[in-house]
Amino acid sequence: MRRTSFARACYELLSSMRFAISLLVIVAVAAIIGTVLQQNQPYPDYVFEFGDFWFQPFQWLGLFDVYHASWFLLMLAFLVVSTSVCIYRHLPGILRDIRSYREHASLKSLRAMAHHQELTLQTAPAAALEQVQLWLQQRGYRYKLHAREDGQLLAAKKGSMQRLGYLLAHSAIVVICLGGLLDGNLPLKLQTELGIKQVELRNVPQSQIPPQSRLSEGNLSFRGNINLAEGTAADVIFLNAGRGYFVQELPFSIRLKQFHIEHYSTGQPKLFASDIEVMDRATGKVTAGTVKVNHPLIVNGIAIYQSSFGDGGSHLQFAVWDWHGKSAKPVELKATSQTTQSFDWQGAPLTLEFGDFRPFNIENIGAEPQPGDMAKLLQDARQVKAQKNVKNLGPSIQFKVRDGQGQAREYLNYLAPFESEGRYYLMSGVRSEVAAPFAFVRIPLDEDFKVDGFMQLRAVLSDPNAWPVVARRMADKAEHDGAISGPFRKEFEQSVGWVLQRYSEGGFAALERFLGDRVPEDKRQAVAQTYIKLLQGAVIDAWDLSRERAGEAPLAVDEKRYRFLMDSLVAVSASFDYGSGFYLQPQSFQEVKSSGFQLTRSPGKDLVYLGSVLLVLGIFCMFYIRENRIWVWVAEGRLLMALSSNRRDALTETEFDTHRLAMAGIAGPQEDSQT
DSSP, rough: OHHHHHHHHHHHHHOOHHHHHHHHHHHHHOOOOOOOOOOOOOHHHHHHHHHHHHHHHHHHHHHGGGGHHHHHHHHHHHHHHHHHHHHHHOOOOOHHHHHOOTTTOOHHHHHHHSSEEEEEOSSSSHHHHHHHHHHHHHHEEEEEEEEHHHHHEEEEEEEEGGGGHHHHHHHHHHHHHHHHHHHHTHHHHHHHTTTTSSOOOOOOOGGGOOGGGEEEESSEEEEEEEEETTOEEEEEEEEEEETTEEEEEEEHHHHHHEEEEOOEEEEOOOOOOEEEEEEEEEOOEEEEEEOOOOOOETTTTEEEEEEEEOOOOOOOEEEEEEESSSSOOOOEEEETOOOEEEEEEEEEEEEEEEEEEEEEOEEEOOOOOEEEEEHHHHHHHHHOOSSEEEOOOOOOEEEEEEOOOSSSSEEEEESSSSTTTEEEEEEEEEEETTTTTTTTEEOOOTTOSSSSHHHHHHHTTOOTOOOOOOHHHHHHHHHHHHHSSSGHHHHHHHHHHHHHHHHHHHHHHHHHHHHHHHSSSGHHHHHHHHHHHHHHHHHHHHHHHHHHHTTTOOOOOOOHHHHHHHHHHHHHHHTTTSSSEEEEEEEEEEEOOEEEEEEEEETTTTHHHHHHHHHHHHHHHHOOOOOEEEEEEEEEEEEEEEEEEOOHHHHHHHHHHHHHHHHHHHHHHOSOOBO
């Protein structure tokens, strides 16, 4: 008895509309979370986005992979059972109601309806019934005639299929949930819980992945990604799984023949597509096709989507320039993007970690640096302006320089010159934190559009042996122009040499520190202007000396060349905050493109589509089909008409008025009517 009562209680609970709606709300909320929160990403990405505090509860709740979480699949299963029981419980009554005309309705119940009319029948009952039948047929009603002792009752109905809306909508929920359960890959979930399959946590070649972390070709459902460089192929994909991944075997190998990309005039990508070949591993059959965004290629039930694109390991060549040494000659370096290589710089072992090579770059490179007082020059040398100046800066390479202690700085170097107001620069960005924006150093190019002129000048400014020469030449000019006299020549040369020495120790920042430490505040501006004038004059003679060392003739300083020298002072000063003793100048490249694919097997997809169609049909039936029932009782001298509808609105009133007038015409003239 107790067992029967428990089973009955379970049945009542599962068939309860409240229970089904509660489950549906939970599933809907979970679906919203799964839509808003990007799913199935590597866990470090979530830690970076939410922090350790929120990462732990979110992970425990399975919010990073909602659609495969155990509790979500359990909710879907319960919803399938609950909705199926609801359908089972109400189906007989609905079908019975659809088939029934309710021809046994009593006169008392008809007279109790809100819409009824009773008339005196002036014609023969048989003739009246014939006219009523004709009228209802014209209005699209189906009817059934029932003979009774007190007369004849004609029961008619229209729109009975409205009741199917309930069945279609509930069936849609069942079908959609079944599709979700199929795509939720319950077999893999159970194997993981039982320890048969284990998530791989190591970063090793896929050939070394053990069988317990590999999924066979017959895996029910999966969604994974793979990146292929042009000319390469793969027959496995990787499925993110929490802190690790699974290796999914494919029944075919996919090869990227060529990647195509088109750009807008701004440099933004307009269209990208991949020409691929898919070879069946069992039969050797090759299927060729082009995959575009939202235009997948489907092979053996597996859809291949174009998801991303990037660098596939381009070949790069650099010139390595010394920032602060006496040498003005570069060292050649060859590298490949997306690789790591050791690099020895002046006895210090370093590691160069090359990232992606990008042929197009849309960047906000800030406002133009302007010459002025020392504070302004310091500001230009050390930071990027907040003002927007968006340009396509051309090809770039991003890389990190890591020292022996594991500390690293990240750099972003551009190959193409950047033009601003007729002047040309090479751009190099630097940052010490991943989340920080790049601060750009602008390296001015000489009249031959090369960096050599700047590097030759920088070498002179960094060479202590060159400072006396520069000071002597500057003193000769000053004495010739009458700016100084003979007794002050030595002191003038010492001042110039001192300014060059201070500048070589830290740029404008070194001069500013000296002013802050040694010069009274009320005299700093005047002293700073003196230092700037000395430095601006010295850089001209330093430039002449650098050209002599390079075997080139001196050039007259005009406005454009003077601007080049001022830009050089700013760039040299900024190099002290660069964080690296060298500058990698990209010189040439051989681009290798890669394409990112997402491969999915979704056996539940068709069920979800079917369920969506059923849901639309169900909603249409419930909201747009009106169910009307009419009863007409005819006896000798009497006619009673009643109407019921699943909706009480203006259309129902209009429908009743139409039938009321028609029945009045059939019944004949009335001396007394009752409505």
